[in-house]
Amino acid sequence: MTQETSLYKNVTRQFDKAADLMKLDPEIRKILSQTTNEIVVNFPVKMDDGQIEMFTGYRVQHNNALGPYEGGLRFHPAVNIDEVRALATWMTWKSAIINIPFGGAKGGIQFDPAKHSTRELERISRRFTFALGNNIGPEYDIPAPDVNTNAQIMAWIMDTYLSMMPPLERHRSHHVVTGKPIESGGSLGRDKATGQGVVYVIEQWARDQGFDLQGATYTVQGFGNVGSWAARLMKPHGARLIAVEDVTGAILNREGIDPGVLADYVKVKRGVAGYPGAAPLDRRAFLSTPADIFIPAAMENQITAETAPWLKVKLVAEGANGPTDPDGDAILIEKGIQLLPDILCNAGGVAVSYFEWLQNKRSEFWDLEEVDSKLYKKMVSAYEQVRDAAKAYNVDWRTAAYIVALNRLAKTYKERGIFP
Ligand code: NAD
Numbered sequence: 001m002t003q004e005t006s007l008y009k010n011v012t013r014q015f016d017k018a019a020d021l022m023k024l025d026p027e028i029r030k031i032l033s034q035t036t037n038e039i040v041v042n043f044p045v046k047m048d049d050g051q052i053e054m055f056t057g058y059r060v061q062h063n064n065a066l067g068p069y070e071g072g073l074r075f076h077p078a079v080n081i082d083e084v085r086a087l088a089t090w091m092t093w094k095s096a097i098i099n100i101p102f103g104g105a106k107g108g109i110q111f112d113p114a115k116h117s118t119r120e121l122e123r124i125s126r127r128f129t130f131a132l133g134n135n136i137g138p139e140y141d142i143p144a145p146d147v148n149t150n151a152q153i154m155a156w157i158m159d160t161y162l163s164m165m166p167p168l169e170r171h172r173s174h175h176v177v178t179g180k181p182i183e184s185g186g187s188l189g190r191d192k193a194t195g196q197g198v199v200y201v202i203e204q205w206a207r208d209q210g211f212d213l214q215g216a217t218y219t220v221q222g223f224g225n226v227g228s229w230a231a232r233l234m235k236p237h238g239a240r241l242i243a244v245e246d247v248t249g250a251i252l253n254r255e256g257i258d259p260g261v262l263a264d265y266v267k268v269k270r271g272v273a274g275y276p277g278a279a280p281l282d283r284r285a286f287l288s289t290p291a292d293i294f295i296p297a298a299m300e301n302q303i304t305a306e307t308a309p310w311l312k313v314k315l316v317a318e319g320a321n322g323p324t325d326p327d328g329d330a331i332l333i334e335k336g337i338q339l340l341p342d343i344l345c346n347a348g349g350v351a352v353s354y355f356e357w358l359q360n361k362r363s364e365f366w367d368l369e370e371v372d373s374k375l376y377k378k379m380v381s382a383y384e385q386v387r388d389a390a391k392a393y394n395v396d397w398r399t400a401a402y403i404v405a406l407n408r409l410a411k412t413y414k415e416r417g418i419f420p
Helices: 007-022 026-032 081-098 118-135 151-163 167-172 193-209 225-237 259-269 283-287 326-335 348-362 368-393 397-416
Strands: 037-046 052-063 069-075 104-109 141-145 217-221 240-246 249-252 279-281 293-296 315-317 338-340
Touching: 007 081, 007 326, 007 397, 026 397, 037 081, 037 118, 052 069, 052 081, 052 118, 052 141, 069 081, 069 151, 069 348, 081 104, 081 348, 081 368, 081 397, 104 118, 104 141, 118 151, 141 151, 141 348, 193 225, 193 315, 193 338, 193 348, 193 368, 217 225, 225 240, 225 259, 225 293, 240 259, 240 283, 249 283, 338 397, 348 368, 368 397
Parallel strands: 069 104, 069 141, 217 240, 217 293, 293 315, 315 338
Antiparallel strands: 037 052, 052 104, 240 249, 249 279
16 A cells, blocks of 8 residues: 555544644653554355355454444445554544544445345354454444445344343343444434534534525535435525435536435435436536535545545535545645534534444433434534634644544543553
8 A cells, every 4th residue: 555545644644733733742642643453354254155255354443542442334345454544543533522432443344245145245244243252342342334334234243242142141232333223222313313413513614604505505425324314404404406426426407406316216226327307427527516515425535636626615514534635635725615524524423323322221212302402412512612623723624623632532641641
């Protein structure tokens, strides 16, 4: 891997910028600039045709000073240790910003799930859980859904984990994963939580800017869990979705694309390409589409030195993790494009993961109103802290978000000290 393609290098550049600016204690800086544990497992799985294939899975635990490790699992051919390390580190910052008692972790398996049957996916998920063994656990490290993983996969992971426990402990351990189906201990509102959080912070931004979302235009990259929910939840504000890109292609309709109808189409066709209510366009044209708000909600490194000059929007609201690299960031700042950074903007997912975890521990089941109102409070409070830090330190919002996170972590290290 070259330095240019290293996602962890992006994290390091962001971290160093904030740590320098806030004059972070050098000892705490040393601790936070490294991951704690990096687990790599190679495991065999029997395919439908009876052949055995080997898979490589990862779990990186960055930091647990604030609480148990928590973070998603990704199934994608590009998953590698560098990517997982970066994603795990962002989770530590995210939980600190949203102020929940979780640390940061991330994991994944390097393979293309689209090439496997549902039965193979189940065996791969279960065998990965078995290979991880006690490296995950309800009070230790709690996985959740991410790219190409969903509630069904979380249910298989939980079931496998519980099957490895002594019978008396099984019902005390449902919170080993979050993002589960409702019947298996999931929380109402978890499915839409990340997209909902994105829209809550966009609302706050619009209010602060005196910007009317009614009639505003927006574009979305990625129409999976995060992108499709963010798109659908923007609609009640009277905003108009005009362009969407996913792995199958990009589409445009300046009159507006109904996000609910598009979501139904994507469920059947597995992508936005060919959607009858819009015209196809290429990647450059998609990223160059003039709009008020762009919500990247797909993969990392989408807004770069090459593509950032193309953007013609007022606001980038990062639903995805790491969609903007540090060179892209610098160009957005220069162009005066405002940014709601990933570690603030998409923290709604981990917030509701925490709510699910709490409900499981207490054997409670909250109604959607309760989940949404608690999420709203978390997002607004995090937004205000980042906004105020940006003002106080006179910095861009990503750096301000880091400052909020690093201050919280630095305080806990100061209070607890380092053993022995
Ligand atoms: P998902 O698998 O549900 O959807 C991913 C979407 O991205 C799909 O529409 C896919 O077609 C599209 N995509 C993939 N590669 C692309 C490419 N090269 N160009 C354009 N589109 C592409 O995944 P998700 O859960 O919605 O996650 C999306 C992003 O949000 C990731 O960065 C993830 O880490 C982040 N995120 C997810 C959650 C969550 O709760 N699921 C929480 C926080 C952050």
